[in-house]
Amino acid sequence: MESLLTLLAYSCLLLFPIAVFLCVKATWPIPRLPPGPLRLPIIGNLHQLGEHPYRSFRLLSEKYGSLMSLKLGCIPTIIISSPEMASEILKNQDHIFCTRPPLVAYKRYSYGGRDMAFSPYSDQWRQLRRIGMLEVFSAKRVQAFQSIRREEVNTLVQTILRQSSSGLVNLSEMSFCLFNNITTREIFSKRISRDGECTRSKYHDLLREMMSLLGGFILGDFFPWMEWLDVLTGTRARLERSFHGMDELLEEEIEKHMHGGSRDDFIGVLLELQKDLSLGFPLTKDHIKGIVMNVFVGGSDTSASTLEWGMTELMRNPMVLKKAQDEVRGLLGNKGKVEEDDVQQLRYLKLIIKEVLRLHPPAPLLIPHECMQDCKIKGYNIPKKTRAYINVWAISRDSRYWLDAEAFIPERFEDNDINFKGQHFELIPFGSGRRICPGMSLGIVSAELALANLLYKFNWDLPNGMSKEDMDMEEQFGLVIHRKSPLILVATPTSIAA
Ligand code: HEM
Numbered sequence: 001m002e003s004l005l006t007l008l009a010y011s012c013l014l015l016f017p018i019a020v021f022l023c024v025k026a027t028w029p030i031p032r033l034p035p036g037p038l039r040l041p042i043i044g045n046l047h048q049l050g051e052h053p054y055r056s057f058r059l060l061s062e063k064y065g066s067l068m069s070l071k072l073g074c075i076p077t078i079i080i081s082s083p084e085m086a087s088e089i090l091k092n093q094d095h096i097f098c099t100r101p102p103l104v105a106y107k108r109y110s111y112g113g114r115d116m117a118f119s120p121y122s123d124q125w126r127q128l129r130r131i132g133m134l135e136v137f138s139a140k141r142v143q144a145f146q147s148i149r150r151e152e153v154n155t156l157v158q159t160i161l162r163q164s165s166s167g168l169v170n171l172s173e174m175s176f177c178l179f180n181n182i183t184t185r186e187i188f189s190k191r192i193s194r195d196g197e198c199t200r201s202k203y204h205d206l207l208r209e210m211m212s213l214l215g216g217f218i219l220g221d222f223f224p225w226m227e228w229l230d231v232l233t234g235t236r237a238r239l240e241r242s243f244h245g246m247d248e249l250l251e252e253e254i255e256k257h258m259h260g261g262s263r264d265d266f267i268g269v270l271l272e273l274q275k276d277l278s279l280g281f282p283l284t285k286d287h288i289k290g291i292v293m294n295v296f297v298g299g300s301d302t303s304a305s306t307l308e309w310g311m312t313e314l315m316r317n318p319m320v321l322k323k324a325q326d327e328v329r330g331l332l333g334n335k336g337k338v339e340e341d342d343v344q345q346l347r348y349l350k351l352i353i354k355e356v357l358r359l360h361p362p363a364p365l366l367i368p369h370e371c372m373q374d375c376k377i378k379g380y381n382i383p384k385k386t387r388a389y390i391n392v393w394a395i396s397r398d399s400r401y402w403l404d405a406e407a408f409i410p411e412r413f414e415d416n417d418i419n420f421k422g423q424h425f426e427l428i429p430f431g432s433g434r435r436i437c438p439g440m441s442l443g444i445v446s447a448e449l450a451l452a453n454l455l456y457k458f459n460w461d462l463p464n465g466m467s468k469e470d471m472d473m474e475e476q477f478g479l480v481i482h483r484k485s486p487l488i489l490v491a492t493p494t495s496i497a498a
Pocket of ligand 1: 116117118129294295298299300302303306361362363366367368429430431432434435436437438439440442443444447
């Protein structure tokens with residue numbers, strides 16, 4: 001008995017250090033999260049963030065730094081607010097951060113993850129992105145759609161001409177309609193405004209509703225166990241209505257294409273690809289609808305926002321407006337309209353577009369990224385499934401990187417090679433890395449062409465003696481930032497336009 005007790009005592013003595021070692025090993029290193037307010041205390045705060053989250057995040061980052069952690073609801077989240085940290089996420093650790101969080105609206109509009117923009121990183125996503133880059137967003141396709149852009153910009157000019165005689169022009173609404181018409185012609189060869197007009201269509205509200213739901217606040221995205229409340233508040237029903245409205249539109253157009261529609265628009269190209277057995281994976285109708293839905297989402301609102309904010313800044317900066325008009329009018333004389341080849345020579349106009357994208361990146365927080373495994377950034381532990389928001393808006397207004405950061409000065413790009421193609425992390429309105437916007441060229445050429453023609457053909461003034469200081473600059477945040485109040489201007493046709 002005595003020897004048994006002695007054996008037990010010796011065993012305990014031996015086991016104790018092993019147990020201590022195992023415990024320490026399990027908790028070491030102690031998870032060290034980046035600094036930040038650990039949890040926003042109440043849902044009310046989350047809601048406040050929803051108004052202008054990129055602004056609230058900037059304020060918080062000033063206190064906690066450019067890599068800040070917080071819990072949004074019960075979701076571990078990091079907010080990135082410097083070019084160095086953005087490069088860490090979108091370049092050095094892009095292979096870990098290139099997936100998307102499974103947000104409620106993303107899942108619905110992507111047909112359960114069968115698209116390019118909102119689906120998680122996977123083999124399927126890589127395949128879709130590959131065929132997207134080759135067939136949908138290629139330089140060849142951008143070139144092929146040149147006549148669509150020319151005709152639609154001309155229709156915009158004609159609509160402004162008609163409306164200018166009777167007074168004011170709502171440029172916000174017209175920008176949205178212009179890019180919607182361009183996008184629907186690219187997708188299914190049909191405009192959605194009435195013939196010869198660049199005005200509201202019956203789909204206007206449907207598209208606006210989709211953008212608002214994609215960028216809006218859905219409780220289940222922050223408290224997954226409270227998804228049922230979204231059913232009670234009617235948010236889920238709203239989402240279903242919006243999704244089915246869009247789905248019906250796409251179904252109808254795909255059906256028509258199957259019985260002999262155009263082969264050159266996006267639906268035609270994707271239906272042809274569906275027959276290609278060498279594709280390596282089955283391209284289903286849901287994939288096609290998912291990709292086309294992305295073009296709807298990515299294609300119209302972003303370019304519309306660029307044109308809307310571009311004209312806003314030009315009205316606030318008359319010297320820049322004059323310089324831009326002198327450039328385009330000096331180059332074209334009485335030619336009558338600006339073509340895409342001409343735009344290549346409009347150096348100052350291109351600087352203006354860059355400066356607009358710096359001060360008003362259409363997607364101020366990009367599309368959220370999520371990390372696929374535990375990782376380390378700057379020595380901090382980032383757990384798997386942490387959501388990452390890159391605050392592009394704050395980065396491109398940071399006075400540590402930009403002189404007179406809040407001012408609109410296109411000349412700042414004159415003597416440097418900073419561009420927005422994803423290598424200069426102080427200017428990433430299109431993102432960077434694997435998830436960089438594939439529609440960059442399509443978006444830029446349309447916005448440049450539209451702006452050049454507006455400046456060439458019209459003189460612009462603020463209405464009713466309003467001064468530039470009175471201009472309302474308040475933003476409306478969704479997936480894309482717009483002006484809260486529409487941009488209403490007086491357009492006076494020049495002799496070239498008439
Ligand atoms: C001024 C115009 C545009 C801007 C500023 C813009 C911006 C962006 C941004 C910030 C992202 C997310 C990048 C990230 O999460 O890291 C994105 C993704 C995307 N954009 Fe654009 N975009 C524009 C035009 C377009 C156009 C014209 C199209 C289509 C015709 C388009 C299609 C897409 C798609 C499909 C994605 C998802 C890519 C992915 O997740 O793999 N975009 N865009």
